[in-house]
Amino acid sequence: MLVSLLRRLIQATFVLVAMTVIVFLGVNVIGNPVDILISPQADQAERTRLIAEFGLDQPVWIQYFEFVKGALQGDLGTSYVxxxxxxxxxxxxxxATLELAVAATLMSVAIGIPLGLYAGLRPKSLPTRIIMAGSILGFSLPTFWVGMLLIxxxxxxxxxxxxxxxxxxVTVFGIxxxxxxxxxxxxxxLPAFNLALFKTSLILRLTRAGVQEVMPQDYIRLARAKGLSNRRIVAVHVLKNVLIPVxxxxGLEFGSIIxxxxxxEKIFAWPGMGKLIIDSINVLDRPVMVAYLMIIVVLFILINLVVDVLYTILDPRIRLNAGRGR
Structure with a gap:
């Protein structure tokens, strides 16, 4: 377990380094922020002074190493705006973004897993057909259109x-x-439901597919032969195995929501990172754009690590396989 976690941390470090290069170079080829931030009536001397102040007169590779040097000290640059x-x-x-993402994720899990279990256990019933038709709508409807319709x-x-x-x-610990x-x-x-609609459909269909795959297995037949109730079979044997892919x-969808x-966030004027990044792109505020993308990269890496740990808790076979590999 410890060796596997250490290996994941090393891989995450290489991913983080690679992403710093991709993000920094990608952002630096987008326009010239000086053209937006400075008045068109400004003379060349003022433009030169502002370019030097932002460090934009340096070669890109020097700007990158200055960025990495600052990032190691917790400094991702100063916003131009x-x-x-x-x-x-x-x-x-x-x-603001985190609590919206958590609310949407909890909503999608609370709705998607029970409906998916029902649809998997009773695949030919009329409610199941209605549920599956609704999940298709959840996949198909555009987020911006649903948001405006909700409003x-x-x-x-x-x-x-x-x-x-x-x-x-309410402020707790300064937040x-x-x-x-x-x-x-x-x-x-409303914004949480708008975000949860697609995720609910995804979790619902994944849970239903997992139930239909698990129910014909031999250990389910053995549990029935032992006289276990259907509720216990579903709660202990079916749900635990279905939860592994879920x-x-x-985890990945939580990162994608963030x-x-x-x-x-733009439709509902929610003051989170999404609205901030759109405003920053409009004014080419490069430090904020880079900081946002790096925060997202770190969050995805952390989420993947948490998912790997949860895997080992839900499925002991993963731990056994890791031990044999060593």
């Missing part, structure tokens, strides 16, 4: 939920959280 550390700006918006129905016509913003927050207030929960529900998908919640 806010004139504050880019990492600080990202971390200020991270809690139109539940915020404009019915007036049940607010259409934008984060609502009231504002909106899920701790009723107003914050009301603001969170955990992987939930990374790609841009559309939802």
């Amino acid at each position: 806010f004139n504050e550390p880019a990492l600080k700006i990202i971390l200020q918006h991270l809690p 139109l129905c539940f915020a404009v016509y019915l007036g049940w939920f607010p259409s934008s913003g984060r609502g009231d927050t 504002p959280w909106s899920f701790l207030t009723l107003d914050g929960l009301q603001h969170m529900l 955990v992987t998908v939930v 990374a790609f919640s841009v559309v939802t």
Whole structure:
């Protein structure tokens, strides 16, 4: 277990180094931020001074090594627009994105797994056909269209939920959280549901496929022969085996929610990292763009490590195979 985890950490280090090169070079070929940040009436001397101040007069490889040197010290650069550390700006918006991602993930798991179990255990029933048809809609409907439809129905016509913003927050350990207030929960529900719709359909169909694969297995027949109740068979034998691929998908999809919640945050004016990165791209705020992408890379690496650990907990065969490999 320890050797496997150490091997994963070494692999994660190489991935992180490779991504710093890709991210930094990729961002630096996008336009010239000076053209946006400085007035068109400014003379050449002012342009030269600003370029030197941002370090844009240096070769790209020198800029990269300066970036790596600063990153090792926790400095990912200073925002051109806010004139504050880019990492600080990202971390200020991270809690809003995290709580939205957690809410969407919990919602998709709470809905997707029970419906998937039902659809797998009763594949020919009428409710199962309705559930599977609904999952197709969840896959097919565009996120931006569903978001606007939710706002139109539940915020404009019915007036049940607010259409934008984060609502009231409660500060805990210096971090504002909106899920701790009723107003914050009301603001969170629509964007969280919008993010959860596709994930729910994915988890539902994956759970259903897992149930249909597990039910004909010999150990299920043996459990029935022992006289175990259907509830115990499903809870102990079926669900545990079905959860192994589901955990992987939930982990990766949680990372994708954090990374790609841009559309939802923009539609609902949710003040998270997604909205911040769109605003930063519009003004070519390179340090914020690089900091955002590096935070996303680190989050995906950490999520993969957590998923690997959960694998070994859910499936002892993984530990046995690792031991034989050594």
